[in-house]
Amino acid sequence: MHQFLKNSRAGVGSLILLGILLLGTACKKDTVGDDSCETCPATDLIPGTYAPEPYVLELADWMGEPIIPADNPLTKDGVALGRMLFYDPIVSSDSTMSCASCHAPDLGFTDGTAFSTGVEGRQTTRSSMPLFNLAYNPNGFFWDGRSPSMEDQALHPIMDRVELNEDWENVVRKFQRHPDYPQRFRKAFGIERTSEITKELAVKALAQFERTLISQDSRFDRVVYRNEGWLTDSEQRGKDLFYVEPSLVDHPGCSHCHGGVNFTDFSFRNNGIDSVATLNDFPDKGLGAVTGRVYDNGRFKVPSLRNIELTAPYMHDGRFATLEEVLDHYKTGGHGVENEDPNIVPFTLTGSQKQDLIAFLRTLTDTTFIKNPAYANPFN
């Protein structure tokens, strides 16, 4: 009897153990995509190895050193994961939009509209920014500079109610239950359990992918830096106008703000597009809304002119549809607003000079960049 009881207890124990195992197996199944397991703790071990391989940016000699933060070095798996997250609509509240919805490669990673549209047709108040050569930006992200790093930048669009309108908690949960992402997070960051997937790791991956977006093979690059071919006469005249500095007083002065290999100095400026009575009257305060300094009102990020032909409409609010309109604005010399950049001064620009400048700007189009398969949607 005693032995029977012992055997019986052992049997019951075995049954309980079996039940736990079955439950455990069921939970494991749920964590790879079955939403019926709402309460499953996301603590399952992720199989597979962690053997990070550095991702080496192939940079042309003239590009210089990018900024790669020590706590987020580029790895092949990190970049690959970031690319998937960039294109995956799972990050939006209704799974209809991804980062790429407003940042399309063939438009220099913009969306071609003045104001980007978020989930459920919600309208943003700014134009989507081009995404390339961001690894060279030492100085604030977004038009208003509100993010100090690319990792921080990647946090915001998902939470923004008029963009992707999702909570990071939900997004992380989706990643944890996804059939593929846990292993990709493990490969990228060496985590061991699905519960270790966090928004911080997700934005690290996104930032890694975005740092690989390098535009360095425009016709300008080939002609000027590689000595391959020539600019046309019109393009050369435009180039002279773009860079002219010491020899003339009356000149556009484009390179004051758009100099260097990235065609931007990454600064924030009031470029004279708004005529306002006081510094508090800017319809969009830009940097000033972030810093709280009134003299920063109306100052916005100076964008790169690389691929400028592809990134219309122009300015933070897309107010100019064409490059002709942009140049027409600049040649008037702004509106004399107190914090307007003093480099915005009137200059003479004939019709043919305008066409020359635009011809030059079009040499900055980098078709190698926009067609780079490494930047394309991995789900296609």
Place this chain on the structure above:
Amino acid sequence: MKHTPLFFIPILLLSLFITACDQKEEISTGSLEIVFKGTFGNEPLYMFGRSYDYRGDAAVKWQLFQFFLSDLELLGSGNAVKPHMLSAIESVSFGDIQSEEEALEGYALRFNDIETGTYSGLQFGLGVAPELNATQPSDYTPSEPLAQVSSYWEAASSYIYTKIEGNADLDNDGQFGEDEEKLTYHLGASELFQKRTLPVTIDIRENSTTSIVVNVDLLKALENTAEGTFIDFRQTPRDHHKNPDVYNFVITQLRESAISIGN
């Protein structure tokens, strides 16, 4: 057996020699903070919010005042203290100083690991030393001073030694920055590079930070009161190293008169 002690003597000496070589000479070091305090005449200098009178018939609100310093060095004292190179290049910018409080705090550069001792002065070259001026922004990582593309002339293959920018009110209508009231002086070229020495006693003490103040008077960069000469905003609201009368004057004034040791 009798010769054993003698046998060990060379080994002992060798051991002592090696031990002596292993012991690195302990050098005591300290830190130095150089605080650049901008003024416009007797007034603290800050950007945007403050209107400064200029020669009695104009006013100006500044937006940017910056300059490069090369070969920043502490001068030694006789044989006792050797000179100490602090930095090959630094950028001093008042562009982000937008209030009186920030102006009084100044723009600080900090240098560590300086051998203790009493130094006799500070030496620097105003601008970018010729060997560095032969480089370009893409030669540097974005956070380095010479990576600033807005301080580099592509067309002239030269860094801009100093930038002075602001909006003036030249017709006394209370409006700053109308058409001919935008002031931009972008100046500098290798032939203008010269060194300047500021005699000052600087005590560097072990494990502590010595602070010195360097005053930079923008007004003195624009006018020479002794000779009655000055930059006439109406005549030359901007110069991008085109007019030798302007760039020679400003660079010389900035180097020789505007920068001094403060309290």
